[in-house]
Amino acid sequence: MAWALADRPEQLDAAIAARPALISISFGPPESYVGRVRQAGIRVTAQVGTVEEARRAEAAGVDLVVARGAEGGGHGRGEVATLALLQSVLDAVAVPVVAAGGIAGPRGLAAVLAAGAVGAWVGTALLGCTEAGTSATARRRLFDAAETATAYGRVFDVAQGLRWPAEYGGRALRNAFFDAWHDRLDELAENADAAEQLRQARAAEDYDTAVIYAGEGVGLLRSERSVAEVLAEFGRAEDLLRRF
Numbered sequence: 476m477a478w479a480l481a482d483r484p485e486q487l488d489a490a491i492a493a494r495p496a497l498i499s500i501s502f503g504p505p506e507s508y509v510g511r512v513r514q515a516g517i518r519v520t521a522q523v524g525t526v527e528e529a530r531r532a533e534a535a536g537v538d539l540v541v542a543r544g545a546e547g548g549g550h551g552r553g554e555v556a557t558l559a560l561l562q563s564v565l566d567a568v569a570v571p572v573v574a575a576g577g578i579a580g581p582r583g584l585a586a587v588l589a590a591g592a593v594g595a596w597v598g599t600a601l602l603g604c605t606e607a608g609t610s611a612t613a614r615r616r617l618f619d620a621a622e623t624a625t626a627y628g629r630v631f632d633v634a635q636g637l638r639w640p641a642e643y644g645g646r647a648l649r650n651a652f653f654d655a656w657h658d659r660l661d662e663l664a665e666n667a668d669a670a671e672q673l674r675q676a677r678a679a680e681d682y683d684t685a686v687i688y689a690g691e692g693v694g695l696l697r698s699e700r701s702v703a704e705v706l707a708e709f710g711r712a713e714d715l716l717r718r719f
């Protein structure tokens with residue numbers, strides 16, 4: 476999270492020390508950090524939600540950009556949907572482009588590969604996996620959720636006093652807490668009771684109040700599977716592409 480690195484530069488040091496194949500620096504200007512990652516011999520990317528962000532990331536020296544549309548789960552921009560964003564970003568930058576947001580199975584992967592993406596970046600599709608840290612209660616909610624079950628906003632960040640920049644909201648399963656506060660954010664920021672309610676709900680796994688981050692692809696999750704099974708199913712994108 477680029478916005479957090481200014482105060483916590485040791486987070487990037489720790490990420491570099493772990494020697495991953497790729498480091499993603501998103502949600503804020505990446506230029507102060509990209510050089511250090513590259514000098515360490517590690518590839519670097521940024522998730523972008525607009526063409527302007529994509530151009531800025533490319534100019535900063537990222538190896539690839541992730542065009543991440545508003546359907547995606549967790550944090551990101553909520554302005555442009557994946558397909559429209561992907562087409563514009565592919566036209567705007569020369570570095571490889573990975574697509575993200577709402578890609579939860581082989582059909583979605585085939586679609587973005589056909590458009591020119593080099594791959595897909597996936598979050599929600601893995602949330603129900605055996606290997607995920609998702610609690611049993613949250614998992615059930617995810618499997619019951621339709622594609623219409625998510626909402627985008629800043630409620631959960633404001634309630635917890637997290638300093639996410641306003642343009643990076645979060646997409647999560649819509650619940651009673653979100654509905655109660657989404658149009659009263661200023662009031663929520665001052666409300667210590669609501670913050671405490673959220674903290675207790677998280678401990679009690681009460682997801683009418685606590686947040687479960689997920690994107691619109693949640694409608695495709697039906698039952699618990701291993702990551703290997705989910706990835707094998709993504710592999711069917713090849714068969715779909717061969718039909719043309």
Ligand SMILES: Cc1cc2nc3c(=O)[nH]c(=O)nc-3n(C[C@H](O)[C@H](O)[C@H](O)COP(=O)(O)O)c2cc1C
Binds near residue numbers: 691
């Ligand atoms: C539960 C959850 C946690 C996430 N945490 C992070 C994170 O820590 N850092 C990050 O860059 N993106 C995070 N994301 C966003 C993903 O990197 C990605 O943009 C998104 O999952 C893609 O859309 P999809 O959920 O429709 O697959 C998270 C997404 C989810 C669903």
